[in-house]
Amino acid sequence: GENVEQHPSTLSVQEGDSAVIKCTYSDSASNYFPWYKQELGKGPQLIIDIRSNVGEKKDQRIAVTLNKTAKHFSLHITETQPEDSAVYFCAATGTGFQKLVFGTGTRLLVSP
Amino acid sequence: DSGVTQTPKHLITATGQRVTLRCSPRSGDLSVYWYQQSLDQGLQFLIQYYNGEERAKGNILERFSAQQFPDLHSELNLSSLELGDSALYFCASTVGDPSYNEQFFGPGTRLTVL
Numbered sequence: 001g002e003n004v005e006q007h008p009s010t011l012s013v014q015e016g017d018s019a020v021i022k023c024t025y026s027d028s029a030s031n032y033f034p035w036y037k038q039e040l041g042k043g044p045q046l047i048i049d050i051r052s053n054v055g056e057k058k059d060q061r062i063a064v065t066l067n068k069t070a071k072h073f074s075l076h077i078t079e080t081q082p083e084d085s086a087v088y089f090c091a092a093t094g095t096g097f098q099k100l101v102f103g104t105g106t107r108l109l110v111s112p
Numbered sequence: 113d114s115g116v117t118q119t120p121k122h123l124i125t126a127t128g129q130r131v132t133l134r135c136s137p138r139s140g141d142l143s144v145y146w147y148q149q150s151l152d153q154g155l156q157f158l159i160q161y162y163n164g165e166e167r168a169k170g171n172i173l174e175r176f177s178a179q180q181f182p183d184l185h186s187e188l189n190l191s192s193l194e195l196g197d198s199a200l201y202f203c204a205s206t207v208g209d210p211s212y213n214e215q216f217f218g219p220g221t222r223l224t225v226l
Contacts, residue, residue, distance in 0.1 A: 006154075031212065032212030034214070034215075036217075041219075042219060042220075043114065043116075043202050043204075043217030043218050043219050043220050044155065044202070044217045045114070045217065046214045046215070046216075049214070051212070089154060089155065091155075093212055099145070099157045099160060099168045099170060100145075100157065100215065101157065102147075102154045102155040102156075102157075103154055104153065104154040105154050
């Protein structure tokens with residue numbers, strides 16, 4: 001079945017720096033790749049997603065890139081702020097597109 | 113607020129017991145997904161229901177079962193509980209069946225098995 005690997009597991013940056021989180025997936029048939037942000041004590045919330053027919057997508061300070069050939073996708077956060085501190089999960093559609101398979105998460109800490 | 117509600121927020125019980133977790137999806141959403149999040153673990157997909165029917169199964173133990181009712185709320189039943197079942201349990205909902213629609217997550221139920 002689908003397997004999603006996510007790196008790094010923790011990431012510490014200074015406010016204003018950029019942060020990059022990378023994921024690889026195994027199922028070449030996957031065609032939907034969302035990113036979720038989970039703040040302490042809350043459920044995950046979608047922050048951006050990308051479909052397989054697009055190579056890059058931006059939304060203000062957040063961008064996602066997809067390399068289908070290499071089967072990896074990345075989240076880029078520019079001009080980080082303390083409120084960006086959270087756990088970020090990548091995901092990919094599994095076999096039959098009936099479920100999402102999540103990475104193990106990246107704990108991002110943005111220091112003022 | 114995602115519009116997805118889960119009850120109870122916290123649940124403390126003993127090994128061997130049975131509990132029921134409840135989820136109400138967003139208004140209009142037909143699909144409900146259940147996930148387990150253990151300490152330092154990602155989100156493990158358990159099961160999906162669409163309009164009352166089971167659509168996909170993940171790594172759900174035989175001791176666990178779920179159903180979706182005609183009013184579209186869903187319940188996850190966990191029986192013969194073990195210490196390792198302690199985790200956060202999330203449900204999520206989407207409008208349609210395919211998983212490539214945004215999933216809206218509830219606040220979760222924290223289960224502690226003593």
